[in-house]
Amino acid sequence: MMRTTAEEATPVRNVDDLAERLAADLDGCFETLVRAYQDRLYAFALRLSGSAPDAEEIAQDAFVRAYRALGSYPADRVRALALRPWLYRITLNVARNRGRGRRLRLVSLTGDDDRPGVAEPVAAARDRPESVFERTERGNELAALVAALPTRHRTAVVLRHVEGMSYREAAAVLDQPIGTVKANAHRGIRSLRAALTRTHDHDHDHSVAHTSESR
Amino acid sequence: MDLKFHETHPIKEMREMAQGLSDLRTATAPHALLPAVLVRVGLGDAYWRMETPIGPIFVAAGNEGVSAVMPAGDETAFEQTFRARFGRPAYPVAVPPPALARTITGRLDGSARSPLRFDLRGLSEFEQAVLRKALEIPHGEVRPYGWISREIGRPGAVRAVGTALGHNPVPLLIPCHRVVRIDGKIGDYALGPDAKRAMLAAEGTPPAEIERRARAGVRFHGSDTTKIFCFPTCRHARRTTARHLVSFPSETAARAAGYRPCLVCRPALAS
Numbered sequence: 001m002m003r004t005t006a007e008e009a010t011p012v013r014n015v016d017d018l019a020e021r022l023a024a025d026l027d028g029c030f031e032t033l034v035r036a037y038q039d040r041l042y043a044f045a046l047r048l049s050g051s052a053p054d055a056e057e058i059a060q061d062a063f064v065r066a067y068r069a070l071g072s073y074p075a076d077r078v079r080a081l082a083l084r085p086w087l088y089r090i091t092l093n094v095a096r097n098r099g100r101g102r103r104l105r106l107v108s109l110t111g112d113d114d115r116p117g118v119a120e121p122v123a124a125a126r127d128r129p130e131s132v133f134e135r136t137e138r139g140n141e142l143a144a145l146v147a148a149l150p151t152r153h154r155t156a157v158v159l160r161h162v163e164g165m166s167y168r169e170a171a172a173v174l175d176q177p178i179g180t181v182k183a184n185a186h187r188g189i190r191s192l193r194a195a196l197t198r199t200h201d202h203d204h205d206h207s208v209a210h211t212s213e214s215r
Numbered sequence: 216m217d218l219k220f221h222e223t224h225p226i227k228e229m230r231e232m233a234q235g236l237s238d239l240r241t242a243t244a245p246h247a248l249l250p251a252v253l254v255r256v257g258l259g260d261a262y263w264r265m266e267t268p269i270g271p272i273f274v275a276a277g278n279e280g281v282s283a284v285m286p287a288g289d290e291t292a293f294e295q296t297f298r299a300r301f302g303r304p305a306y307p308v309a310v311p312p313p314a315l316a317r318t319i320t321g322r323l324d325g326s327a328r329s330p331l332r333f334d335l336r337g338l339s340e341f342e343q344a345v346l347r348k349a350l351e352i353p354h355g356e357v358r359p360y361g362w363i364s365r366e367i368g369r370p371g372a373v374r375a376v377g378t379a380l381g382h383n384p385v386p387l388l389i390p391c392h393r394v395v396r397i398d399g400k401i402g403d404y405a406l407g408p409d410a411k412r413a414m415l416a417a418e419g420t421p422p423a424e425i426e427r428r429a430r431a432g433v434r435f436h437g438s439d440t441t442k443i444f445c446f447p448t449c450r451h452a453r454r455t456t457a458r459h460l461v462s463f464p465s466e467t468a469a470r471a472a473g474y475r476p477c478l479v480c481r482p483a484l485a486s
Binding site: 189192196 | 237249251252258
């Protein structure tokens, strides 16, 4: 894959003036936008969906939507965009819309919860040195628990505690009152703590199955 | 290792969970994400490898259609050439779009003539007209350069037709190899003269036969039952049995003998 040397050296270039550059030359700068945000949006989609293949599709759809929107906005609006929250909002909407479709399909078929990818890396992690293994193990466990939260709690927890946004920023992305976001994040964290306590009191086989069932 | 959790103080556990949650923030996007996005929005093309009678080729296609065909070699070299020529990147895909791949295969071996969209945006109107006309030449037939120039209404531009065919970005798929010189020489080709001969042979129009006819001064075949004359490779001429087949060195000679031009291969303006 061909890249210029400059891009190779600094994969994420300075994006401070990216909105400005996109307003002037969308087609010329869109690749820079994708390179700058692909890891963040993918990680965000991964925490929202709990599945790597879903996350890839969500991130892909979000960038395609972003491109279309940027092409349809007047230059002034593009220039004034706060790209990060805007991209998160698009990703969130894509994930939400998919979530609805998915749930309907699941109900109409078997009702089974098929969430591939959540627990899969655990087996691979068993071969690693113990400290890394433990971290990966716990990371996967936590990821699975986050994925199992009710959507509104999960979204708030991901924005506030995974993405590290302020409640104000998270509220803007979600288009909800700050109080609602706070309450949802707190409830989510409380469920996570409870689930972690349960897991470590009763469970020794690292299975995440029983936590998924609580959804 | 779960024992460690039992020994952990609740406060510490809380802090660990916060750390654990912020660790979830980092993930590396799959390599296919960027190419997929750029191809979908039309800022890049996908390309893949295919087998043909003249060896493996790279085929590139984007939202506008098939954009490039080149002999398969080094991928980096192809990507550089592609970006230099078309001003956008091309990304390799492991699995080509199935319907497109099937159509291309069918057109290469002559088993199908399903429509194929081409991305000819970088070309002049004249070049596009030349290539669209070349697209009309059926598998197993050839036409002279002068036929294209006359058909597109530029009878004096025979040499320019040759140049335009030489710049064909999608050789094989737009069959510029089916355009040959009136003197029977096979002529130049975007992928080299040897490839042109090989393609013609693979399509049932052996170059040796074309050259032999030209040397014998045969430019048209006619049927003495229909009194119609054609290019020798026209499917109607090839249907004519040897007993009824007549040869002509020129349009004038054919018309003088009372023959009219075929309406399918149009060897001359109907009059």
